[in-house]
Amino acid sequence: MPLLLRLPALPGPRPRPRPARPSAKRVLDLAGAALLLGVLLVPLLLAAGLLYATQGAGVLVREPAAGLAGRPYRAWRFRVGKGRAGAALERCALDGLPQLLNVVRGEMSLVGPRPGNGLSDRPERLLVRPGMTGLWQVSARSDLPWEEMDLLDRHYVENHWLGMDLAILAQTPRAAWRHGRP
Template sequence: MPLTLTAPRLRVRLPAAPPAKRVLDLVGAVALLAALALPLAAVTALLCAVRGGRPFVREPAAGLAGRPFRTWRFDTAGAGRTGALLERCAVDGLPQLLNVIRGEMSLVGPRPEARTDRPDRLLVRPGMTGLWQVSARSDLPWEEMPLLDRHYVENHWLGMDLAILAQTPRAAYRQRLA
């Protein structure tokens, strides 16, 4: 079913995402959760011990067509060096695999935001990783990141998603060393 977004003086109709993207999201998220089950359980237990309570936080985000949802993340605030290490190693966002399974997010897409004034972002599901993360220009100022999001929205296809997914571990490792 095509998606229609309407903004002042703008009406955009895009075809629905190909079923292959959803299959990739589901298979990838389930496989990652299965492969990472023990480390994720260990991180959960560690955060419970360090923080003395809830290990997760749910943050508001705008999804496909502006539908509100809440992203899952490890709650690293107030966890000192442990929280900083989890953020630096990009582990804090791994619970978003649950959002991918629920169809609220994709493995690849623009960064989720609580609200946006850019209608182009609402044409695709937000992603756990994206062009902004794996780009050689990942040191761009925050204000220039929307250009990468727009490029993804206007040009994405399954091959691009696969390339981004393949580059994500290296980009995360490179970021960890920085």
């Protein structure tokens, strides 16, 4: 059962900037990213090799995004443009796994609001690092209208805590497998 299926679409107060969180979230990010990179290194290399064999050079892309406080960064992804290999990675939401490098670099978190482009993002989304996963992913993903995804991001920014992050991380593999990429 997902952590949060839908939140009521009621207007609410704007999120207030929160004081800096303890370093526990960063420790979780680093430990989780290191563990996942260690466990997934061989599958990631195999995926990169398969993509290279089917679509040639340039298996990774770096997409512009806005991070904490609107700082620009480039999010790593597998290039999934052509062929079955890319489509399979995208369908299973594995094309974003190279973003673990962004987590290690401190540009992203394992859990957070959707990464934005910085141009039209609501300022409250920029109060925390964007996440590889979040409430939007475990709550029906692409089945949600944009307004509800935005509400989930706001809810996360206002209410996040380490226990919520752990619950979202536990539900992400099943949600990714079941729903595919947003």
